[in-house]
Amino acid sequence: MKDKFANEFQEFWTQAADKVRAYMFCVCDNPADADDMTQDCGVRALRAWNQFNGTASRKAWLFGIARRTRVDWLRNKKRENKTIKSQKVEQQSKTVSEESNIKNIDKVWDAVKNLNEEYSEVIHLRFAAGLSYEQIAHTLEIPIGTVRSRLHRGLKAIKENVGDLENGT
Secondary structure, three states, X not given: OHHHHHHHHHHHHHHHHHHHHHHHHHHHOOHHHXXXXXXXXXXXXXXXXXXXXXXXXXXXXXXXXXXXXXXXXXXXXXXXXOOHHHHHHHHHHHOOOOOHHHHHHHHHHHHHHOOOHHHHHHHHHHHHOOOOHHHHHHHHOOOHXXXXXXXXXXXXXXXXHHHHHHHOO
16 A cells, blocks of 8 residues: 555656746745755655545645745745845846846746735746646635736736836836
Protein backbone atom coordinates (compact mmCIF):
# COMPACT_ATOMS: atom_id res chain seq x y z
CA MET A 1 0.00 0.00 0.00
CA LYS A 2 2.83 2.39 0.84
CA ASP A 3 4.44 1.74 -2.54
CA LYS A 4 1.22 2.63 -4.35
CA PHE A 5 0.89 5.75 -2.22
CA ALA A 6 4.49 6.77 -2.94
CA ASN A 7 4.17 6.02 -6.65
CA GLU A 8 0.95 8.03 -6.96
CA PHE A 9 2.49 11.00 -5.25
CA GLN A 10 5.74 10.76 -7.22
CA GLU A 11 3.88 10.66 -10.53
CA PHE A 12 1.69 13.62 -9.55
CA TRP A 13 4.61 15.67 -8.19
CA THR A 14 6.72 15.01 -11.28
CA GLN A 15 3.98 16.52 -13.44
CA ALA A 16 3.27 19.49 -11.15
CA ALA A 17 6.63 20.52 -9.69
CA ASP A 18 7.65 22.81 -12.56
CA LYS A 19 4.39 24.77 -12.32
CA VAL A 20 4.77 25.08 -8.56
CA ARG A 21 8.33 26.34 -9.03
CA ALA A 22 7.18 28.91 -11.61
CA TYR A 23 4.54 30.15 -9.17
CA MET A 24 7.09 30.38 -6.38
CA PHE A 25 9.61 32.17 -8.60
CA CYS A 26 7.02 34.87 -9.35
CA VAL A 27 6.88 35.60 -5.65
CA CYS A 28 10.55 35.80 -4.81
CA ASP A 29 12.54 36.47 -8.02
CA ASN A 30 15.28 34.21 -6.71
CA PRO A 31 15.84 30.73 -8.14
CA ALA A 32 17.30 29.32 -4.92
CA ASP A 33 14.40 30.60 -2.81
CA ALA A 34 11.91 29.34 -5.39
CA ASP A 35 13.56 25.92 -5.20
CA ASP A 36 13.39 25.96 -1.40
CA MET A 37 9.72 26.92 -1.39
CA THR A 38 8.95 24.31 -4.04
CA GLN A 39 10.67 21.63 -2.00
CA ASP A 40 8.82 22.72 1.14
CA CYS A 41 5.54 22.60 -0.78
CA GLY A 42 6.35 19.10 -2.01
CA VAL A 43 7.06 17.90 1.52
CA ARG A 44 3.81 19.43 2.78
CA ALA A 45 1.86 17.87 -0.08
CA LEU A 46 3.40 14.45 0.57
CA ARG A 47 2.50 14.66 4.25
CA ALA A 48 -1.09 15.65 3.38
CA TRP A 49 -1.48 13.32 0.39
CA ASN A 50 -3.90 10.96 2.14
CA GLN A 51 -5.99 13.92 3.40
CA PHE A 52 -7.10 14.95 -0.09
CA ASN A 53 -10.91 14.83 -0.05
CA GLY A 54 -11.61 15.09 -3.77
CA THR A 55 -13.78 18.23 -3.65
CA ALA A 56 -11.54 19.84 -6.26
CA SER A 57 -8.76 18.74 -8.57
CA ARG A 58 -5.46 17.58 -7.14
CA LYS A 59 -3.82 20.52 -8.91
CA ALA A 60 -6.04 23.06 -7.14
CA TRP A 61 -5.42 21.24 -3.87
CA LEU A 62 -1.65 21.41 -4.47
CA PHE A 63 -1.74 25.12 -5.24
CA GLY A 64 -3.65 25.70 -2.03
CA ILE A 65 -0.66 24.15 -0.27
CA ALA A 66 1.71 26.19 -2.45
CA ARG A 67 -0.12 29.38 -1.54
CA ARG A 68 0.12 28.65 2.20
CA THR A 69 3.80 27.75 1.76
CA ARG A 70 4.35 31.07 -0.01
CA VAL A 71 2.56 33.03 2.73
CA ASP A 72 4.65 31.33 5.43
CA TRP A 73 7.84 31.95 3.46
CA LEU A 74 7.03 35.64 3.00
CA ARG A 75 6.26 36.02 6.69
CA ASN A 76 9.57 34.42 7.64
CA LYS A 77 11.49 36.42 5.06
CA LYS A 78 10.11 39.70 6.42
CA ARG A 79 11.26 38.74 9.88
CA GLU A 80 14.77 37.97 8.65
CA ASN A 81 15.42 41.20 6.79
CA LYS A 82 12.97 43.62 5.24
CA THR A 83 15.49 45.06 2.83
CA ILE A 84 16.75 41.87 1.19
CA LYS A 85 14.01 41.71 -1.44
CA SER A 86 14.41 45.32 -2.58
CA GLN A 87 18.18 44.85 -2.86
CA LYS A 88 17.67 41.75 -5.02
CA VAL A 89 15.24 43.59 -7.28
CA GLU A 90 17.75 46.43 -7.71
CA GLN A 91 20.56 43.98 -8.49
CA GLN A 92 18.45 42.13 -11.04
CA SER A 93 17.35 45.38 -12.63
CA LYS A 94 21.01 46.29 -13.21
CA THR A 95 21.79 42.95 -14.88
CA VAL A 96 18.78 42.83 -17.23
CA SER A 97 19.74 42.26 -20.84
CA GLU A 98 19.27 45.06 -23.36
CA GLU A 99 17.15 42.94 -25.69
CA SER A 100 13.74 44.48 -26.24
CA ASN A 101 11.77 41.28 -25.58
CA ILE A 102 13.42 40.86 -22.22
CA LYS A 103 12.79 44.52 -21.44
CA ASN A 104 9.12 44.12 -22.27
CA ILE A 105 8.82 41.02 -20.12
CA ASP A 106 10.54 42.83 -17.27
CA LYS A 107 8.14 45.77 -17.66
CA VAL A 108 5.17 43.44 -17.46
CA TRP A 109 6.47 41.63 -14.36
CA ASP A 110 7.35 44.95 -12.75
CA ALA A 111 3.79 46.03 -13.40
CA VAL A 112 2.56 42.80 -11.80
CA LYS A 113 4.70 43.54 -8.74
CA ASN A 114 2.98 46.93 -8.43
CA LEU A 115 -0.50 45.39 -8.34
CA ASN A 116 -2.30 44.79 -5.10
CA GLU A 117 -1.96 41.25 -3.79
CA GLU A 118 -5.46 40.15 -4.82
CA TYR A 119 -4.77 40.87 -8.48
CA SER A 120 -1.15 39.69 -8.59
CA GLU A 121 -1.98 36.40 -6.91
CA VAL A 122 -4.66 35.58 -9.49
CA ILE A 123 -2.28 36.54 -12.32
CA HIS A 124 0.52 34.37 -10.89
CA LEU A 125 -1.79 31.39 -10.46
CA ARG A 126 -3.21 31.79 -13.98
CA PHE A 127 -0.08 32.51 -15.99
CA ALA A 128 2.87 31.17 -13.98
CA ALA A 129 1.12 28.14 -12.49
CA GLY A 130 -1.25 27.55 -15.39
CA LEU A 131 -4.33 26.96 -13.23
CA SER A 132 -7.83 27.20 -14.67
CA TYR A 133 -10.33 29.73 -13.36
CA GLU A 134 -12.05 26.96 -11.42
CA GLN A 135 -8.79 25.80 -9.86
CA ILE A 136 -7.87 29.35 -8.89
CA ALA A 137 -11.30 29.85 -7.32
CA HIS A 138 -10.86 26.69 -5.27
CA THR A 139 -7.27 27.53 -4.31
CA LEU A 140 -8.16 31.03 -3.12
CA GLU A 141 -11.57 30.00 -1.80
CA ILE A 142 -13.38 32.71 -3.77
CA PRO A 143 -16.16 32.59 -6.38
CA ILE A 144 -15.15 32.05 -10.00
CA GLY A 145 -16.69 35.41 -10.91
CA THR A 146 -14.29 37.09 -8.49
CA VAL A 147 -11.38 35.27 -10.16
CA ARG A 148 -12.48 36.54 -13.58
CA SER A 149 -12.99 40.06 -12.26
CA ARG A 150 -9.60 40.21 -10.53
CA LEU A 151 -7.86 38.79 -13.57
CA HIS A 152 -9.53 41.31 -15.87
CA ARG A 153 -8.79 44.27 -13.59
CA GLY A 154 -5.24 43.11 -12.98
CA LEU A 155 -4.50 42.73 -16.68
CA LYS A 156 -6.04 46.12 -17.38
CA ALA A 157 -3.85 47.72 -14.70
CA ILE A 158 -0.76 46.00 -16.12
CA LYS A 159 -1.59 47.28 -19.60
CA GLU A 160 -2.00 50.82 -18.29
CA ASN A 161 1.18 50.61 -16.22
CA VAL A 162 3.27 49.23 -19.10
CA GLY A 163 1.87 51.97 -21.37
CA ASP A 164 2.87 54.60 -18.80
CA LEU A 165 6.38 53.11 -18.60
CA GLU A 166 6.77 53.20 -22.37
CA ASN A 167 5.58 56.80 -22.50
CA GLY A 168 8.02 57.74 -19.76
CA THR A 169 5.35 58.81 -17.29
